[in-house]
Amino acid sequence: MSGLRDDEPPTDDGFVTYVRKRLPHPLLRRWPDEAEPLSSAFGYRRTANIRRRYDLPGRRRAGFLAAGDALCTFNPIHGQGMAVAAMSAVVLRETLSGPRRIPTTRCVQKALPAASRQAWGISAGSDRSMPGAVGSALASGPADRVAGWYLRRVLERYPGDPVVGTAFRSVLGLCAPVTSLFAPSVARAVLLRPPMPTPAEPPTSPEEPGA
Numbered sequence: 001m002s003g004l005r006d007d008e009p010p011t012d013d014g015f016v017t018y019v020r021k022r023l024p025h026p027l028l029r030r031w032p033d034e035a036e037p038l039s040s041a042f043g044y045r046r047t048a049n050i051r052r053r054y055d056l057p058g059r060r061r062a063g064f065l066a067a068g069d070a071l072c073t074f075n076p077i078h079g080q081g082m083a084v085a086a087m088s089a090v091v092l093r094e095t096l097s098g099p100r101r102i103p104t105t106r107c108v109q110k111a112l113p114a115a116s117r118q119a120w121g122i123s124a125g126s127d128r129s130m131p132g133a134v135g136s137a138l139a140s141g142p143a144d145r146v147a148g149w150y151l152r153r154v155l156e157r158y159p160g161d162p163v164v165g166t167a168f169r170s171v172l173g174l175c176a177p178v179t180s181l182f183a184p185s186v187a188r189a190v191l192l193r194p195p196m197p198t199p200a201e202p203p204t205s206p207e208e209p210g211a
């Protein structure tokens, strides 16, 4: 469960009430009644996105390698960190098994940021509009404004439009590149179709939109 400032989930007895209030459908609201708690609720309040640029000149020490959260930490609300840690491990494996017999720290540290680039764009990009947000990710140019306009149309359509919804969820889950949001079928729906109403009921089979 997550909530913005002044609406954070409580970690005391109020937690279950909060869960019931926030879950949008009776099917989901049943869950806290039937679930058995394994522990008390824990809170986590550090939501900064932090990227350390060890790939830049003068910022790396030979023999020292940073990956996963040590290189790039995300606001956990976006659920990106484990996927990025796994993708970093794949980049590390590929770099270490490259044709050079002993890859330098520089070569490995320069390859690693690719694993977190998309997740960083999603996390830092979404959090830019949070009230009181500060940091280098706030800087934006004309291209960001056009992308922001397009993304707002995606967000209006993804809950009800199966084409936009499938593409958007694949990008959020880091299973597809951001460019797939501009594929012709998705762009047509985003630019030409009005938003479809969000289904009132959750999908009950994999074939239904949103499943």
Ligand SMILES: Cc1cc2nc3c(=O)[nH]c(=O)nc-3n(C[C@H](O)[C@H](O)[C@H](O)COP(=O)(O)OP(=O)(O)OC[C@H]3O[C@@H](n4cnc5c(N)ncnc54)[C@H](O)[C@@H]3O)c2cc1C
Pocket (backbone or CB within 6 Å): 044, 067, 068, 069, 070, 076, 078, 079, 080, 081, 082, 083, 084, 085
């Ligand atoms: C509340 C919360 C919710 C999250 N939800 C999601 C989610 O839904 N999906 C998702 O993908 N990611 C999520 N994440 C992010 C994810 O947990 C991290 O991105 C991921 O665990 C990073 O892996 P890591 O191996 O880089 O670091 P870690 O998992 O932090 O591992 C580092 C390890 O190093 C150990 N260590 C530290 N210092 C030393 C030392 N000096 N000597 C020896 N050992 C040391 C630590 O004890 C730890 O075990 C969430 C994070 C938080 C905080």
